[in-house]
Amino acid sequence: MLLGDSGVGKTCLLVRFKDGAFLSGSFISTVGIDFRNKVVEVDGTKVKLQIWDTAGQERFRSVTHAYYRDANALLLLYDVTNKASFDNIRAWLTEINEYAQEDVVIMLLGNKADMAGERIIKSEDGEKLAKDHGVAFMETSAKTGMNVELAFMAIARDLKMKKTRQPADPKFNVAEYVDKEKKTSGCCS
Numbered sequence: 001m002l003l004g005d006s007g008v009g010k011t012c013l014l015v016r017f018k019d020g021a022f023l024s025g026s027f028i029s030t031v032g033i034d035f036r037n038k039v040v041e042v043d044g045t046k047v048k049l050q051i052w053d054t055a056g057q058e059r060f061r062s063v064t065h066a067y068y069r070d071a072n073a074l075l076l077l078y079d080v081t082n083k084a085s086f087d088n089i090r091a092w093l094t095e096i097n098e099y100a101q102e103d104v105v106i107m108l109l110g111n112k113a114d115m116a117g118e119r120i121i122k123s124e125d126g127e128k129l130a131k132d133h134g135v136a137f138m139e140t141s142a143k144t145g146m147n148v149e150l151a152f153m154a155i156a157r158d159l160k161m162k163k164t165r166q167p168a169d170p171k172f173n174v175a176e177y178v179d180k181e182k183k184t185s186g187c188c189s
């Protein structure tokens with residue numbers, strides 16, 4: 001499930017992942033909730049992701065709250081050019097605490113990382129906030145595609161590991177996996 005303030009790029013991120021395209025031009029706010037499916041392969045196993053795109057606007061909150069409980073993973077977005085969207089992350093995490101399952105996987109994403117000239121939130125600030133709350137973090141761009149595949153594939157891997165894990169197997173940690181992948185790809189915070 002994609003969460004975050006209106007305009008941070010949730011729909012664009014999903015469209016980039018699903019169709020490999022970027023929705024530029026006029027911004028059409030999501031009304032309520034919408035979903036798209038995508039089947040991906042993780043180590044030879046097919047994983048069907050059902051990705052729910054929520055409306056960031058306050059007036060739809062009561063609609064979206066009803067869906068938190070069934071979510072296995074949450075991608076929580078802010079916009080690196082919009083301070084309010086970053087400041088609101090704590091409030092989003094409080095809502096998640098209240099409505100989502102305790103073991104839900106959470107990934108914090110600083111989107112619009114392509115907008116270097118207009119950036120307000122530093123990558124280190126996102127990193128710190130994520131660390132404070134024990135969640136995975138990366139910066140993304142729905143426009144260039146930076147880290148979009150990595151974000152969704154890390155979630156797919158986590159969900160697959162949860163389903164197939166034997167009691168003796170070590171636990172999969174999505175935050176550690178993402179840090180390792182970011183380092184090996186040498187790319188983009």
Ligand SMILES: Nc1nc2c(ncn2[C@@H]2O[C@H](COP(=O)(O)OP(=O)(O)OP(=O)(O)O)[C@@H](O)[C@H]2O)c(=O)[nH]1
Pocket residue numbers: 004005006007008009010011012013023024025026027028029030031054055056057111112113114115140141142143144
């Ligand atoms: N430069 C840049 N623009 C982006 C990016 N992602 C989204 N946008 C733009 O930001 C605006 C809002 O994007 P949406 O994906 O509709 O935002 P949303 O979070 O789904 O908004 P709500 O549906 O209202 O919750 C659009 O004009 C997009 O073109 C990005 O990574 N880079």
